[in-house]
Amino acid sequence: MNKNIKIFDSTLRDGAQGEGISFSVSDKLKIVKALDNLGVTYIEAGNPGSNIKDLEFFEKLKSIKLETSKIVAFGSTRRKNISTQEDTNITSLLEAETPTIAIFGKSWDFHVTDIIKTSLNENLKMINDTITFFKEKGKEVIFDAEHFFDGYKSNPDYALKALASAVDAGADAIVLCDTNGGVFPQEIYEITQKVCELFNVEVGIHCHNDCGMAVANSIMGVKAGAVHVQGTYIGFGERCGNANLSTIIPNLQLKMKLSCIPHKQVKNITSTARYISEISNLKLINGMPYVGNGAFAHKGGMHVDGVAKASHSFEHISPEIVGNKRRFLMSEVSGKSTVLPLIKKVDSTISKNSPETQSIIDKLKELEHMGYQYEGAEASFELVIRKLLNKYVSPFKIDSFKTIGEHSIIGGNFTASSIIKVIVDKKEEITAEQGNGPVNALNKSLKKALEVFYPELKEVHLTDYKVRVLDAENATSAKVRVLIESTDGKKTWTTIGVSTDIIEASLLALKDSIEYKLMM
Template sequence: MSRKIEIFDSTLRDGAQGSGISFSLDDKIKITLELDSLGVDYIEAGNPGSNQKDREYFEKINTMKLENSKLVAFGSTRRKNSNAAEDQNVNNLLIANTPAISIFGKSWDYHVTDVLGTTLEENLNMIADTISYMVSKEKEVIFDAEHFFDGYKNNPEYALSTLRAAVDAGARALVLCDTNGGAFPDEIYEITKKVIEEFGVDVGIHCHNDGGMAVANSIMSVEAGANQVQGTFLGIGERCGNANLSTIVPNLQIKRGYDCIPEENLQNLTTAARYIAEISNLTLDHSMPYVGNNAFAHKGGMHVDGIIKAKGSFEHIDPELVGNDRKFIMSEVSGKNTIISRIKKVDPSLTKDSPETKEILDLLKRLEHEGYQFEGAEASFDLVIRKHLGRYTPFFILDHYKIIEEEKQGEDDCTASALIKVIVKGREEMTAAEGNGPVNAIDKAIRKALEVFYENLKDFHLVDFKVRVLDGANTAAKVRVLIDSTDGQEFWSTIGVSTNIIEASVGALVDSIEYKLIKDLEQK
């Protein structure tokens, strides 16, 4: 039987400390339910004593039933020279009414004397008093030994004494924290191993990514015997982020045979990552291992040819294991195998020797010469194929549009308005919308008009918008616009090229909407 590794997710606590991250109460609830559905063991959700939002969160989440995960409230040891039972911050943790509580305390003597401003002995008292108090309240206590690896390297005897104080006070698990994120995998392995040999309780690992090694360090700690991994689901967090659980889980479970989440839930990993990214208002890194859009993307002709002949030739796992898809990226260097894989999705009867395949390949090269780049806009290339093969009927016609821009005083973000008319099956719909700039205004206006005919567009929106000047730094230059879109389940990219940035943007936007409508129709 494979060894169980507890997955402890801190997206809602440590992840919320990342730059640009701001979870609403509703966001936190949605992420909690998604993590519970995925089957993580612990969800560290915040500190009820630190802010009103966290208090409201715990009140609301306690009215719901989680199927797989155990909620954790997070807080520090009591203040120096006080009593845990009388410490308001400590007692606030009990308000959360969670079965488990994560208590963090100092394990680096330098931090004790120079940050807390107390004695080494008093710090041990703070750890023991706080944990024993929580245990007396029948709470499962997980002790986060903050800065443990730096502390151990500076003063191993004292760092270990903080762990001993926690264990003697009743902590169920000791979590070794690489809080500054500067340790190396070999150091993590050796120190974790020594701690496991010294103490007879569960040991966990909590790594930050300041040295780019948080995932590797977490895995090495598990290899040394740790049975709990803490991290955030997308690697978000303070400074350079935390260990990325969406990478660690498949590495441990698929590659090393550990038991992290229910086996049947691995195929939901990519969907969960994209869902959490969407709620977090993040553009998921396309190159993120396992769950990124490019994790199983192939562009070079030799790579594509190899994958078609033998799937394992240029992929370390089957993408379906984590719910991702294999992609062949459109490019002038891709070769016929890439093109035919996309063409077959539209017309399975065509082969790489069909005249239509050569025609589309020539068309691709001509369009890329004109400034199109389908490497990052495969949805637009699908539409190119459909149009060339006569397999395309537009869902709507953008009859005309007019944009008005204006300067406004004050804090109003609406700096442009758009008036548009669309025609759907002979019916006309005319509407207007304001937006933060002309592209945002016309995006809102088009979707507002089309939702009259297509209700499924209500979940559709843009997540990224990029503009690149192609041929010279002057106002007459040709520009390329790339738009990333989502409906909450899937992501796709489209492109527009023109000397007019609005025209290029509208072209990419129309392609994106058309692709969404085609996709939904074919799924039915």
């Protein structure tokens, strides 16, 4: 690899501005450790003066020793018409005691005159004074030129003066921001190349995804000479999100041979994405490049056959390189080539022409006729295979269960209770739980009963729950299919249940989920 690219992760700052994101201090510390383990260069921790939570977070960071990453405090240039020393936000950045400071400032003349309402000259002084102040304190300073590309297209001379003001003050890097996310790749390339030619300092790129081009724009920025890339790890952020680093890093490192993280950490790209998605309480997009659960999933018979013969026939990289895995999706049209890899996972002696293979395919078709659909529920299908091959016995039995729903007339809340009896090794356990609806109550009571025997189930929780009506013409007596996605924080799996009773369908999927975890 002939060039290093510095990766600047803004999950805890720009990502925290995304809809539905609310990190606790504990969440933030976990993400810091995960990103440090992955080996990104910078972790932007936020603005230490913005709220009480961030004050506590920065205080705790002082006692944490990181192996590879630098913590970055983020803030604005000084306010207009006051000295740097008088600005309390500047003081809070210094008190954070981080080795690196990221300062954002205006580079679009419109924003200067119409948004912060100051003179163009005063804005240049604000940039220069702030960076000079932190350089005199011995800090590494990264200047984020906010709205740079829009500013350059509007008034290139002024946008470049903003950069020059930062460089003259001693900025260690100038970062070109497509803050509105509306610039196209060719524009990114041409403007970034111009900046790299004009300034003898590290140039970075910071893209938003409002046109769906944040990753492409970041790559074009690097092609034009940028050596510093900013983004959030799985792409979430304000509006349409930020450049997705879990896509950018393998693109740069595996495709362009540019070193972004330690080579030994590339295999952790997927696990880091899934870990951060769990902490963020966001479902990882199934088709997200490299790290999604469906990134290397194959369903079409010809594709499956091709991959079985030579994986690169339908895969651009081997999924194991980034810590992901290949999946063959099951359906009633699946051929032996699709089913065989899963069968071999259970019994490697079985071949394509073994009678067991045909029996499993026949059972698959029978179950799918009943309403089961295994393309999104491979965990349940693996249990089917194991049972048909007599290689699996359930570690518990559900003897009986009851759910009771109750609607409060006064409060308007719908609560439910569940009582369940399980048997493990001839020992009985009866448990009752209350939940937000019957399925939640059932899940809680089942887990509580089984945790007596299997404490490792405390790690498991549901991340998704889907219900589909299969024969709507039967109205309220219709058959329903329930898909449940579960995780233990490390692995994710999906199970299925089908019944005319939504509670029973849910219980079948829950039972499979727990059995799969115990089997693992």
